[in-house]
Amino acid sequence: MTSFTDAEVLRYTAFSSDPAGGNPAGVVLDASGLDAARMLAVAAGLGYSETAFLTEELEPGRAYAVRYFSPVAEVPFCGHATVATAIALAERNGRPVDLVFETPAGTVPATVTVAEDGTYRATLTSVEPRVEEISADDLAEALAALDWPAGDLDPAFPPRIAFAGARHLVLAAGTRERLADLSYDFERLTALMHRLDLTTLQLAWRADATTFHVRDPFPVGGVVEDPATGAAGAAFGAYLREVGSVPDDVVLTLHQGEDMGRPGVLTVEIRAGDRRIRVGGPGARIPDGSA
Template sequence: MAREYAIYDVFTGTKLAGNPLAVVFDAAGLSGEAMQAIAAEMNLSETVFVLPPDNPTHAHRLRIFTPATEVPFAGHPTVGSAVALSERRHGTPDGGLDLVIMLEEKIGPVRAAVKLQPGRPTFAEFDLPKLSEQLPLEPDADGLAAMLGLAPRDIGFENHKPSLWSAGVPFLIVPLRDVAAVGRIVFDRQIWARVSPADSLRRAPVYAYCRGGIHHEASFHARMFSPSMGIAEDPATGAAVAALSGALHRFDALPDGLNRLMIEQGVEMGRPSHIHLHIEVFGGAVSRARIGGEAVPVASGVLHV
């Protein structure tokens, strides 16, 4: 059977930057095993398979696979799929068009807003289906430093400390002293297999970050490593930023109101990505968080499976 697909670069307005995503538009009839095999064949950080929704009032159901496993939720597949599906249906209307679509993921319904603009990359953002929560962790600064090929003094900045957070997918969040330290990371997966906490499925990916960045608008600079997902390093990780939102609120004591942040990632890979994170705080607690970014098409084709 012929199934159309497209590849989008996500969290960027520039082709051949950001994080590439494959979107298979008609996945009806494919088994989970077939989807996993196709994702391994694509060998991108993630491949999305579009299915009819379980709830007829929703737009689509998505299944998201890395080269090694299925995940219940991910950021760049949500943004990229929202853009790809909206452009496929509406094109880029002359006067522009703002849409709100409901996407079903394994974590639950995800509300996405899409802005189609003639002559500009399409922007999409989504509400976190689950707010970030902290999980138990007994950090070993020496072990974390060895895992990253750094010195213990590079771990942490201000009052930011290593911690474990999840907004659907757990991430080991490791603050580093500065951009130079982030750039010096040499990730050791054997040490990671010893020091990273594990749930019933896999060991937690590592999200290393520092304050500031290369881009003048960057609030934070980050890198992500996930051997258990088959991802040596990821150019942009929305699910990690979703997890990071909880750590930023805790360590920075974000004020009530709307806090607008931009996280850059992928710089060291030559695929700079810009992830917009909006955190709404009310009464000292996070009431809502959104992640957004641009996405641009770079390829299309047909799968004969």
């Protein structure tokens, strides 16, 4: 547990049962006494891509208001911090739980289960997603910032902006090597993302019919890359359904963080007849003194 004077910050990783894998998040289970400036200061002090703050218990043990901060700004929704928070609450209660989070982006239910080996796993259900076109000029600017030639994109996956709580530009690489070689113009991409109100870029490569490798540049959050991105995973599921790349009822596996040395796995579930996307994965407490 990390203490920031008036806030006790728990540290969890999401989308991995190994504390050294997945995406680390800060979790403040009682942020009722913190204003936005203090929450931002706590997130900046911790240095993770996101920290979640439970600002109010709306229904005892079940429903909470939550806000999310990167080291430099508040964001409307964060999937991996939601998974981390749900698992932190389940561990505190010592049992599986069904939760509801009232986020700035809308209502997000989450369910936590506990396996026989003691591994906690959380699954969130996104807000209503949507997918929109990106202009040719904005796409060209994104590719220039990434230093990706247009010919390196996979033509089977048209570029789109997808939302499932936050906005993400989806770009599909034609090869695994293209995805692995990520070195971009931080300031140039930041400027474009602010103009388009993007939280991350969801860069993807399809390994097989239901398996993808993904990476998420996150310069607007003050970090080069997010190791495992639940909000982008939900948006990506909505995108794949919208462009007809997957069946209406399917479970997808997203591998993320391998190129950063923090491997994680996200499960993305699309259900026929339900517009919302479910994203799940394991999580674990990060021991004190660990990164």
